[in-house]
Amino acid sequence: MMRIEHIAIWTDDIELLRTFYTRYFHMECGDKYTNPSKRFMSYFLTFGKDKTRIELMHIPDMENPANRGSLKGLAHFAIAVGSKEAVNALTERLRTDGYTILGEPRMTGDGCYESVVADPEGNRVEITV
Numbered sequence: 001m002m003r004i005e006h007i008a009i010w011t012d013d014i015e016l017l018r019t020f021y022t023r024y025f026h027m028e029c030g031d032k033y034t035n036p037s038k039r040f041m042s043y044f045l046t047f048g049k050d051k052t053r054i055e056l057m058h059i060p061d062m063e064n065p066a067n068r069g070s071l072k073g074l075a076h077f078a079i080a081v082g083s084k085e086a087v088n089a090l091t092e093r094l095r096t097d098g099y100t101i102l103g104e105p106r107m108t109g110d111g112c113y114e115s116v117v118a119d120p121e122g123n124r125v126e127i128t129v
Contacts, residue, residue: 005078005128006044006053014041014058021045021054033110076116076124084113087127091115 011017021027027045034041042057057075081090088105094117095101102124103116114128 002079002081004052005080005126006055007077008042008055008057008075009073010057010059010075012058014043014056017056018043018045021056027054035109074123076126078114078126078128080128082129084129087113087115087129090127091117 009017018029022029022045025047027047030044030046032041032043038059040057040059042055044053044055046053081087084105091101091105099120100118101115102118103114103126105113105115107113112128114126117125117127119125
């Protein structure tokens with residue numbers, strides 16, 4: 001079953017946005033994830049078990065981002081495809097069909113298996129388990 005897993009938003013004030021979404025949209029907030037070496041922090045907000053989530057992301061003093069996925073606003077969205085094998089197969093199908101693979105299938109530091117592809121307009125799409 002395919003579905004949208006989460007959307008991610010870069011923000012200057014992560015606590016302000018966390019408060020906004022939890023207060024006005026009744027989202028539940030997970031623990032803050034911090035990667036000190038990259039100066040990166042994030043929260044996952046959810047509408048409930050097995051529902052689409054929003055990831056709020058922050059890097060202090062983010063200026064002149066090198067790629068579209070580092071701009072403020074929508075950074076990427078993820079579509080869960082069900083298994084590592086499905087991630088690998090879809091990544092290869094997209095490559096064969098001429099789409100740009102921005103991130104090869106891999107296990108991320110926070111335990112997700114994913115690849116990243118650019119859609120026809122350059123938006124970043126994570127393909128996840």
